[in-house]
Amino acid sequence: xDDELNVLPISSHIRxxxxxxxxxDSEGLSESERELKNLKEELNEDFPVGPLIKKCCxxxxxxxxxxxxxxxxxxxxRSTVALLAARGRGKSAALGLAIAGAIAAGYSNIFVTAxxxxxxxxxxxxxxxxxxxxxxxxxxxxxVVKSVNPExxxxxxxxxxxxxxxxxxxxxxxxxxxxxxxxxSIRYAPADPIETWLNALxxxxxxxxxxxxxxxxxxxxxxxxxxxxxxxxxxxxxxELFLQRMMALYVSSHYKNSPNDLQLxxxxxxxHLFVLLGPVxxxxxxxPDILCVIQVALEGQISRKSAMKSLSDGYQPHxxxxxxxxxxxxxxxxxPSLSGARIVRIATHPSAMRLGYGSAAVELLSxxxxxxxxxxxxxxxxxxxxxxxxxxxxxxxxxxxVSLLEENIKPRTDLPPLLVHLHERRPEKLHYxxxxxGLTLDLFRFWxxxxxxxxxxxxxxxxxxxxxxxxxxxxxxxxxxxxxLIKTLLSPYDMGRLKDYTNNLIDFLxxxxxxSTLAHLxxxxxxxxxxxxxQASILFCMGLQNQDVSYxxxxxxxxxxxxxxxxxxxxxxxxxxxxxxxxxKEIDSALPRLKERELEPHSISVDEDLNDGAKKVEEEMRAxxxxxxxxxxxxxxIEGREAxxxxxxxxxxEKLVSGGLITVKSSRSGAEKxxxxxxxxxxSGKKRGKDDRGSKSSKKRKP
Numbered sequence: 001x002d003d004e005l006n007v008l009p010i011s012s013h014i015r016x017x018x019x020x021x022x023x024x025d026s027e028g029l030s031e032s033e034r035e036l037k038n039l040k041e042e043l044n045e046d047f048p049v050g051p052l053i054k055k056c057c058x059x060x061x062x063x064x065x066x067x068x069x070x071x072x073x074x075x076x077x078r079s080t081v082a083l084l085a086a087r088g089r090g091k092s093a094a095l096g097l098a099i100a101g102a103i104a105a106g107y108s109n110i111f112v113t114a115x116x117x118x119x120x121x122x123x124x125x126x127x128x129x130x131x132x133x134x135x136x137x138x139x140x141x142x143x144v145v146k147s148v149n150p151e152x153x154x155x156x157x158x159x160x161x162x163x164x165x166x167x168x169x170x171x172x173x174x175x176x177x178x179x180x181x182x183x184x185s186i187r188y189a190p191a192d193p194i195e196t197w198l199n200a201l202x203x204x205x206x207x208x209x210x211x212x213x214x215x216x217x218x219x220x221x222x223x224x225x226x227x228x229x230x231x232x233x234x235x236x237x238x239x240e241l242f243l244q245r246m247m248a249l250y251v252s253s254h255y256k257n258s259p260n261d262l263q264l265x266x267x268x269x270x271x272h273l274f275v276l277l278g279p280v281x282x283x284x285x286x287x288p289d290i291l292c293v294i295q296v297a298l299e300g301q302i303s304r305k306s307a308m309k310s311l312s313d314g315y316q317p318h319x320x321x322x323x324x325x326x327x328x329x330x331x332x333x334x335x336p337s338l339s340g341a342r343i344v345r346i347a348t349h350p351s352a353m354r355l356g357y358g359s360a361a362v363e364l365l366s367x368x369x370x371x372x373x374x375x376x377x378x379x380x381x382x383x384x385x386x387x388x389x390x391x392x393x394x395x396x397x398x399x400x401x402v403s404l405l406e407e408n409i410k411p412r413t414d415l416p417p418l419l420v421h422l423h424e425r426r427p428e429k430l431h432y433x434x435x436x437x438g439l440t441l442d443l444f445r446f447w448x449x450x451x452x453x454x455x456x457x458x459x460x461x462x463x464x465x466x467x468x469x470x471x472x473x474x475x476x477x478x479x480x481x482x483x484x485l486i487k488t489l490l491s492p493y494d495m496g497r498l499k500d501y502t503n504n505l506i507d508f509l510x511x512x513x514x515x516s517t518l519a520h521l522x523x524x525x526x527x528x529x530x531x532x533x534x535q536a537s538i539l540f541c542m543g544l545q546n547q548d549v550s551y552x553x554x555x556x557x558x559x560x561x562x563x564x565x566x567x568x569x570x571x572x573x574x575x576x577x578x579x580x581x582x583x584x585k586e587i588d589s590a591l592p593r594l595k596e597r598e599l600e601p602h603s604i605s606v607d608e609d610l611n612d613g614a615k616k617v618e619e620e621m622r623a624x625x626x627x628x629x630x631x632x633x634x635x636x637x638i639e640g641r642e643a644x645x646x647x648x649x650x651x652x653x654e655k656l657v658s659g660g661l662i663t664v665k666s667s668r669s670g671a672e673k674x675x676x677x678x679x680x681x682x683x684s685g686k687k688r689g690k691d692d693r694g695s696k697s698s699k700k701r702k703p
Contacts, residue, residue, distance in 0.1 A: 020189075032058065032184060033059075036058065036062055039053065039059070039062055047134070048069070048100070048101045048105070049065075049066060049101070051134050051135075052065055052069070052098075052100060052101050052130055052133055054133060055093075055130065055133055057093075057186050058089075058090060058186060060085075060089065060181075060183060060184045061089070061182060061184075063180070064083055064094040064180045064182060067178070067180055068081055068094065068098035068101070072107070073105055079178070080178065081178045081180065082178065082179055082180065083095070083180045084179065084180065084182075085183075086183075087199075088186055089182035089183070089184065089185060089186065092119075092120075092126065093122060093123075094126075094182075095126075096124065096126025096127040097126050097130045099112070100126075100133070100134065101134075103142075115256060116256075200244075202262060203243065203247040203257065203262055204259075206251055206257075207248070210245070210349070211245060211289065212351065213289045213349060213351050213352065214289070216352060216355065217278035219355075219356045219357060219359075219360040221278060221279050222276050222278050222279075222291060222357065223276070223421065223422075224276050224277075224294075224365060225275050225276075225419040225422070226272065226419070226421075227246075227274065227418065227419060228417060229265075229266060230415065230416065231417070232266075232273070232418060234415055239415075242287055242290075242418065245287075245290050246273075246293050247262070249290060249292075249349060250293070250347050252347070252349075255347065268297070270299070271295060271298075272295075272297075272298070273293070273295055273296075274293070274294040274296065275291075275293055275294075276290075276292035276293075276361040276364070277289070277290065290349065291349055291352050291357045292349070292352075292358055292360075293345070293346070293347045294345070294365060295343070295344045295345040296341050296343055296344065297341065297344045298340070298428060299319075299322055299339075299340050299342050300322075300323050300336060300337070300338050300339040301338075301339050302320060302323055302337060303337065304333055304337055307334075307336045307337070308333050310327060311327065311328075311505070312505065320336070321342060322342050322436060323336035323338070323340070324336065325436070328510060329493075329497070329510065330496075331496040331497055331500060332493070338431040338432065339428070339431055340430050340431055340434060341369065341430050341432075341434070342433075342434050342436055343362070343433075343434070343435040358446065368422045368427055369430050369433055371427060373422045373423055374422065374423060374427055435447060486579055486583070489521070490514065490517065490579070495576075495579065497511050498514065498575075498576045498579075499576060501569075501572055502576050511572070515543045516544070518539075518572075518575050519540065519543025520543070522536075522543075523540070523544065527575060527578055527579070528578075530574075531571060531574065534556070534559070534567055535567050535568075537556070538552055538556075538567050538568050538571065539571050541555065542568065549564055549565060552564050
């Protein structure tokens with residue numbers, strides 16, 4: 001219903017649902033529930049079976065716990081019990097209750113293995129619930145400790161084995177001695193169609209979807225196809241069957257398949273799917289046999305700023321496994337900016353194992369990203385970049401055009417082809433193609449065959465990968481000089497990692513591969529560094545014996561774990577300082593230097609130099625004072641005398657004439673007087689011009 005309480009078309013079919021009749025007794029219990037109740041009452045007085053059986057929810061689960069406890073109480077280590085059940089039947093809970101019963105029976109060493117710790121969450125919850133049922137008290141009878149001790153990973157003996165035949169944990173691999181099956185669901189009623197629909201929707205029940213292959217074609221006749229995910233997840237009849245077959249290959253190849261993995265495969269924009277098919281007979285209207293499935297994730301194109309921040313913080317974000325691992329291992333901030341692809345999953349049909357189909361699929365995928373399989377011209381290539389999806393209608397665009405009240409839920413009719421040949425699709429521009437996986441012998445042998453294929457993924461990538469590849473190649477020393485030996489055994493990337501470790505930017509695992517080299521150099525007396533007996537012992541154990549901190553802590557009982565790590569870091573700091581000093585001297589000797597000037601003393605003393613300077617200054621001052629000589633200033637004196645001025649005043653009387661001028665007889669010649677008059681006329685003309693301008697401006701101011 002929407003906000004206005006209108007029944008939407010997507011849920012209108014609920015009105016026609018009728019209740020399912022349930023066979024219940026007078027107490028409202030079904031037949032299996034009545035048997036479970038009677039079983040609990042019958043075993044109520046038995047310890048530890050009685051208290052533990054009360055925690056069971058179904059009759060099958062109760063019988064499984066009883067079978068486990070019978071094998072445990074017999075104390076026969078050769079007894080193996082295998083529990084098979086689909087998803088949601090209570091396998092982990094039954095095992096947890098059985099482990100609690102084993103503790104109550106006196107077992108002290110119980111080992112549990114699982115693909116990942118998240119698979120054991122429910123198991124340990126019911127171990128604690130079992131302790132509560134048998135009235136064990138926490139902190140008095142038991143303690144809950146979370147440990148990541150790597151020594152625990154060596155546990156191989158099992159008291160019980162539980163194997164899911166289908167569902168999230170299903171992998172179809174188990175050895176049966178005493179078989180228990182759980183068929184009754186905890187979450188759903190028996191034969192509930194909702195569970196069947198949900199298992200089909202989330203591909204949880206795909207064990208029966210692996211079809212038999214009628215013909216195994218030669219690898220040379222097989223082709224790799226790109227799977228369109230919009231069509232694959234359109235819930236069409238044929239595409240749904242094709243999806244079930246793909247997921248069945250994942251399960252048969254021991255991949256864990258949860259709803260989150262299915263959603264990642266469907267919606268993650270960086271993930272792409274490829275399938276290897278044999279020759280397709282178009283005359284037969286049926287789906288082709290899937291020989292191999294490859295899931296690829298695009299990675300890289302990380303900004304340099306993010307890479308530098310990750311290096312400085314010592315933090316590796318989730319996703320982009322190959323770029324971040326290169327960035328962390330080689331301390332390189334350029335590699336994450338490149339674009340690449342990582343093969344996430346590769347699954348081959350169980351009937352086609354070890355026949356070369358997986359290798360053929362990887363080879364075709366590598367050639368596809370190299371551009372060898374695409375018949376597209378440069379013009380078409382540019383057009384495809386401008387319009388990468390063409391004119392196809394996207395699901396989101398179609399959904400925006402229709403409201404919920406008008407939406408009609410039905411299969412799409414405008415779906416693109418499910419399978420696209422690689423000749424018809426433009427490959428992404430990649431710099432590398434890689435893979436990341438948990439190392440096993442079979443996987444190592446498989447990917448070792450493709451070592452040459454993965455070194456080059458394009459025309460210009462070989463030069464880039466060469467430094468990283470050579471960094472892992474051991475090269476024998478050809479010189480006894482320490483500088484050349486260090487340069488041969490330790491690359492600049494190794495020195496960078498060692499520096500970051502001494503600065504607390506990375507952990508011990510990032511330099512574990514070079515600790516052995518440093519230990520050999522030290523104990524061969526190639527590095528003359530003074531270490532204490534404790535520090536040398538730690539370096540010997542961790543460098544030459546390849547032991548971990550727990551082993552050193554066990555051998556050196558007086559030192560704790562943090563003290564051992566502190567002493568180890570001091571050793572690395574000493575070794576790095578010495579190696580850095582050797583490298584710095586070699587670099588300094590190779591750099592060009594300026595020619596040094598030879599300094600010579602002056603020929604005269606400082607006092608003599610000061611006296612000479614003082615004499616020069618005095619001479620300059622005398623030259624300047626000569627300008628004030630009276631004889632030099634006489635040229636500016638007035639020619640008339642005082643007697644002439646007095647006579648002029650007496651002849652004019654006490655009153656001045658109207659012109660205000662008094663003439664004084666001068667003794668200058670006529671030419672000088674004429675020149676003087678000309679100068680006076682020029683000055684008077686300039687003065688009159690100023691007066692005229694002033695008078696004009698004054699006239700303008702009058703109203």
